Amino acid sequence: MAEQEKKEKKEKIPRQPMPEQDPKERSKNFKEVPFGYTPELAQKEASRCLQCKKPKCIEGCPVGVKIPEFINLIAEGDYIGAAKKLKEDNSLPAVCGRVCPQESQCESLCILGKKDDPVAVGRLERFAADYERAQGTVDLPDIPPPTGKKVAVVGSGPAGLTLAGDLIKFGHQVTIFEALHKPGGVLVYGIPEFRLPKAIVDAEVDYLKRLGVEIKYNYVIGKILTVDELFEMGYDAVFLGVGAGLPVFMNIPGENLCGIYSANEYLTRSNLMKAYLFPEYDTPIALGKNVAVIGGGNVAMDSARTALRLGADNVHIVYRRSKTELPARAEEVHHAEEEGVQFKFLTAPVRYIGNESGWVVGMECIQMELGEPDDSGRRRPVPIEGSNFTLDVDLAVVAIGTGANPIITGTVPNLELNKWGYIVADDATGKTSREGVYAGGDIVTGAATVILAMGAGRNSSQAVHQYLMNKS
Amino acid sequence: MFKILEKREMAENTVCHFKIEAPLIAKKAQPGQFVVLRPNETGERIPLTMAGTDPARGTIDIIFQVVGKTTALMRTFQEGDAFLDIIGPLGKSTHLEKLGTVICVGGGTGIAVLYPITRALQEIGNHVISIIGSRTKDLLIMEEEMKNASNEFFVTTDDGSYGRHGFVTDALKDLLDERKDVKLVVGIGPVPMMNFVCKTTKPYGVKTMVSLNAIMVDATGMCGACRVSVGGKTQFCCVDGPEFDGHQVDFNELIKRQAAYLKEERQSYDLFQKKQGQ
Numbered sequence: 001m002a003e004q005e006k007k008e009k010k011e012k013i014p015r016q017p018m019p020e021q022d023p024k025e026r027s028k029n030f031k032e033v034p035f036g037y038t039p040e041l042a043q044k045e046a047s048r049c050l051q052c053k054k055p056k057c058i059e060g061c062p063v064g065v066k067i068p069e070f071i072n073l074i075a076e077g078d079y080i081g082a083a084k085k086l087k088e089d090n091s092l093p094a095v096c097g098r099v100c101p102q103e104s105q106c107e108s109l110c111i112l113g114k115k116d117d118p119v120a121v122g123r124l125e126r127f128a129a130d131y132e133r134a135q136g137t138v139d140l141p142d143i144p145p146p147t148g149k150k151v152a153v154v155g156s157g158p159a160g161l162t163l164a165g166d167l168i169k170f171g172h173q174v175t176i177f178e179a180l181h182k183p184g185g186v187l188v189y190g191i192p193e194f195r196l197p198k199a200i201v202d203a204e205v206d207y208l209k210r211l212g213v214e215i216k217y218n219y220v221i222g223k224i225l226t227v228d229e230l231f232e233m234g235y236d237a238v239f240l241g242v243g244a245g246l247p248v249f250m251n252i253p254g255e256n257l258c259g260i261y262s263a264n265e266y267l268t269r270s271n272l273m274k275a276y277l278f279p280e281y282d283t284p285i286a287l288g289k290n291v292a293v294i295g296g297g298n299v300a301m302d303s304a305r306t307a308l309r310l311g312a313d314n315v316h317i318v319y320r321r322s323k324t325e326l327p328a329r330a331e332e333v334h335h336a337e338e339e340g341v342q343f344k345f346l347t348a349p350v351r352y353i354g355n356e357s358g359w360v361v362g363m364e365c366i367q368m369e370l371g372e373p374d375d376s377g378r379r380r381p382v383p384i385e386g387s388n389f390t391l392d393v394d395l396a397v398v399a400i401g402t403g404a405n406p407i408i409t410g411t412v413p414n415l416e417l418n419k420w421g422y423i424v425a426d427d428a429t430g431k432t433s434r435e436g437v438y439a440g441g442d443i444v445t446g447a448a449t450v451i452l453a454m455g456a457g458r459n460s461s462q463a464v465h466q467y468l469m470n471k472s
Numbered sequence: 473m474f475k476i477l478e479k480r481e482m483a484e485n486t487v488c489h490f491k492i493e494a495p496l497i498a499k500k501a502q503p504g505q506f507v508v509l510r511p512n513e514t515g516e517r518i519p520l521t522m523a524g525t526d527p528a529r530g531t532i533d534i535i536f537q538v539v540g541k542t543t544a545l546m547r548t549f550q551e552g553d554a555f556l557d558i559i560g561p562l563g564k565s566t567h568l569e570k571l572g573t574v575i576c577v578g579g580g581t582g583i584a585v586l587y588p589i590t591r592a593l594q595e596i597g598n599h600v601i602s603i604i605g606s607r608t609k610d611l612l613i614m615e616e617e618m619k620n621a622s623n624e625f626f627v628t629t630d631d632g633s634y635g636r637h638g639f640v641t642d643a644l645k646d647l648l649d650e651r652k653d654v655k656l657v658v659g660i661g662p663v664p665m666m667n668f669v670c671k672t673t674k675p676y677g678v679k680t681m682v683s684l685n686a687i688m689v690d691a692t693g694m695c696g697a698c699r700v701s702v703g704g705k706t707q708f709c710c711v712d713g714p715e716f717d718g719h720q721v722d723f724n725e726l727i728k729r730q731a732a733y734l735k736e737e738r739q740s741y742d743l744f745q746k747k748q749g750q
Contacts, residue, residue: 262696
């Protein structure tokens with residue numbers, strides 16, 4: 001009876017919204033969209049948690065964050081304690097609080113969600129991590145004595161950073177080799193500043209460096225050093241977390257016209273190279289007035305919202321299925337709509353039209369209808385004959401996915417790959433066909449989410465640790 | 473940081489040679505490969521094919537002409553200054569094979585890129601004929617080096633101030649008329665020059681290799697900025713190149729893609745000049 005009362009009382013407090021920039025204002029700047037919870041809002045939201053005896057939410061978290069425990073600490077006002085609790089399982093909480101698809105993970109399993117809105121786990125996670133960082137009280141955990149084992153991590157994205165953070169805490173020596181000139185992988189080149197401020201990535205990476213992780217930049221493994229050479233140099237194990245760094249194009253006529261970017265290029269120019277600050281930064285980016293972004297995932301939303309901020313008058317998301325099939329997070333779609341991104345569903349480009357100087361001026365499209373479900377279980381889009389029309393476009397961004405980049409996988413003898421070029425690795429451990437070589441993240445699964453890559457890094461770190469300790 | 477150990481001005485101070493400390497790259501690099509350089513925190517990433525390496529000393533050679541802001545900034549660097557980032561060696565190395573007679577054609581700073589390839593082709597036993605050219609005598613670079621790496625050697629200048637009066641392609645055409653044993657032509661220089669070299673060799677059916685310096689960002693195959701149509705298929709210059717069969721390259725498309733940021737390049741350059749003047 002008491003439990004029932006408690007539940008009813010909790011349900012009366014509604015899910016607390018997170019204050020954010022006005023859509024009209026924010027679509028013109030690159031500052032972060034939400035401001036985050038205040039301590040008062042966070043405590044109020046945390047008080048909604050039922051503190052279930054058998055919490056379902058934890059099952060929905062790929063890295064098994066002890067969700068009710070950290071939320072309880074927030075409810076008690078111990079925000080630093082909450083951040084520490086988060087970090088026991090998640091080395092990048094400020095990142096995950098922002099970019100995790102909580103609605104399909106932890107929050108989707110929250111009991112409150114059955115009748116009401118679930119506890120805002122992501123917002124609370126973000127609050128605790130931000131609070132700790134703002135206080136400048138990020139303490140380091142105790143590190144056991146050195147084991148004398150050395151691990152090379154290839155790629156400093158979410159998988160590599162998570163694994164590095166875990167292995168350094170076991171007492172191993174960890175070196176990350178990053179191909180670009182900044183750490184973070186997709187967190188820096190892919191996700192825009194307005195969704196994930198780069199200062200946050202820097203702070204998370206700085207924490208790992210303080211723990212003792214070494215990061216070497218400008219190392220394209222497969223070119224400057226091979227995996228075999230890393231072993232020759234004395235590394236006892238190698239983890240490949242290089243992401244899915246190969247842009248996919250549609251191979252339709254006119255795709256090499258100027259003004260047509262892969263999402264990788266568009267976002268890398270803007271995010272990593274800071275082209276949105278041109279000419280203060282030297283890297284340019286084409287400024288479209290009428291922009292088409294092809295695709296319906298988070299990367300497409302990021303590209304469309306970037307184009308708006310760079311001054312476009314019209315930004316269209318062109319997606320071949322309908323709204324219900326959009327793979328992007330609901331929140332990203334909502335934010336994009338609020339800011340003025342227009343959606344053209346059931347539409348696919350068939351060719352681009354250029355002017356005499358080789359710039360795109362139009363995109364011919366065809367209308368689609370949904371037919372029978374395909375292998376993915378989603379209804380297959382089928383072109384409607386004769387429905388072609390032309391969209392005025394002076395910039396197009398192709399955001400239809402990525403593939404496996406062969407630079408590294410092609411230089412590791414006897415590394416088993418699947419037919420798409422991704423590394424074949426054990427789900428639970430990341431173990432590959434080569435002894436001492438582990439892999440995780442997008443280079444194993446194909447393009448997925450930050451948290452799934454972190455989950456893979458977590459799983460592999462346990463396996464790599466076991467491997468190192470059993471190795472004489 | 474990648475320190476500049478030696479700086480040398482060439483061609484009436486229009487071209488600059490850096491010897492840069494980069495031991496690992498120097499050890500690994502093969503002829504035809506390139507590096508990406510980022511001069512400073514606000515800088516862009518630009519690809520440049522290496523003009524040479526000294527693995528023992530741990531240095532790489534970069535030769536460039538001032539064509540915009542980044543190269544203008546680079547030219548202000550002195551010995552002891554350093555690049556923030558250098559990434560490499562990137563791209564595929566030159567496919568080197570003993571074929572018999574080969575002709576190496578170079579123009580502008582392309583001669584610097586051509587030199588290590590020429591030397592390697594000669595070292596493995598080819599009979600190397602080189603033709604290098606420039607607009608005028610004073611702009612010609614690396615004449616001695618190219619001469620020493622070649623069995624036969626020709627110079628052309630557009631204005632006739634030195635060597636043969638005319639374009640490298642004039643000399644190339646005469647050679648192809650004279651000799652029927654040419655197995656390969658390597659042409660490296662400005663895009664229009666490479667285009668003309670390919671047009672010259674096409675009727676003779678002589679395989680022609682060019683080295684393309686497309687616009688790049690990451691230069692590891694991740695972004696696709698450097699797309700080039702080769703034989704009707706899209707290739708990435710950074711990982712599939714930089715060398716391609718010139719008869720298959722869509723030069724018209726390449727020329728347009730190279731010009732994509734002319735406006736921004738000018739804006740950036742003007743701003744830099746203004747700041748330098750202050």
